[in-house]
Amino acid sequence: MPSVRTYAIVAAAVAVTGIAGTFAAVQLRGGEEDIFAQCRTSQIAGGSAQIGGPFELVNAAGETVTDKDVITEPTLVYFGYTFCPDVCPFDTVRNADAVDILAERGYSVTPLFITIDPERDTPEAVGDFAANIHDRMIGLTGSPEQIKAASQAYRTYYNKQESDDEYYLVDHTTLTYLVLPDHGFVEFFRRDATPEQMADKTSCFVDAAK
Numbered sequence: 001m002p003s004v005r006t007y008a009i010v011a012a013a014v015a016v017t018g019i020a021g022t023f024a025a026v027q028l029r030g031g032e033e034d035i036f037a038q039c040r041t042s043q044i045a046g047g048s049a050q051i052g053g054p055f056e057l058v059n060a061a062g063e064t065v066t067d068k069d070v071i072t073e074p075t076l077v078y079f080g081y082t083f084c085p086d087v088c089p090f091d092t093v094r095n096a097d098a099v100d101i102l103a104e105r106g107y108s109v110t111p112l113f114i115t116i117d118p119e120r121d122t123p124e125a126v127g128d129f130a131a132n133i134h135d136r137m138i139g140l141t142g143s144p145e146q147i148k149a150a151s152q153a154y155r156t157y158y159n160k161q162e163s164d165d166e167y168y169l170v171d172h173t174t175l176t177y178l179v180l181p182d183h184g185f186v187e188f189f190r191r192d193a194t195p196e197q198m199a200d201k202t203s204c205f206v207d208a209a210k
């Protein structure tokens with residue numbers, strides 16, 4: 001069976017099936033007092049504070065963790081699921097590539113994967129998925145209630161397709177969120193962002209936060 005990375009390369013040619021969050025289309029600009037103004041190309045109506053916040057989930061070891069436990073440095077947060085046939089492998093590999101580019105430039109950034117399919121994604125499943133993508137990637141799952149709360153905090157969308165098949169699909173938001181420990185959510189990346197573009201923008205935010 002091919003690795004997740006190999007499959008993701010093939011998946012790059014597949015049409016996007018994820019559904020972007022409703023805020024993604026809003027084009028705004030950084031305010032005059034915004035320390036990240038020079039880095040922003042998009043922003044949230046009402047301010048970036050509308051996105052992100054506390055969550056309580058379960059890690060690959062089956063331990064309950066909070067956002068404070070896992071977001072201890074600049075973090076790229078992605079909501080997906082391990083059975084995703086195309087989009088999630090491509091996006092998470094792209095995020096991992098951005099993390100590697102940043103590491104080469106002297107920036108330490110954590111890739112974080114949060115499932116929106118707790119029915120199938122056990123702690124072991126998200127742990128294996130994350131480990132196959134990047135050795136620093138953190139995989140999180142939880143109860144349906146915990147997953148819903150985390151998704152709502154980040155204003156993401158997901159919807160399980162009606163099917164009796166165990167290989168059902170889940171429609172979901174396909175954005176990646178940049179979160180800084182002392183500032184919370186600061187930026188999002190769409191699927192068409194390259195690893196290099198993500199690295200450039202992430203380093204801008206990290207430098208501005210110093």
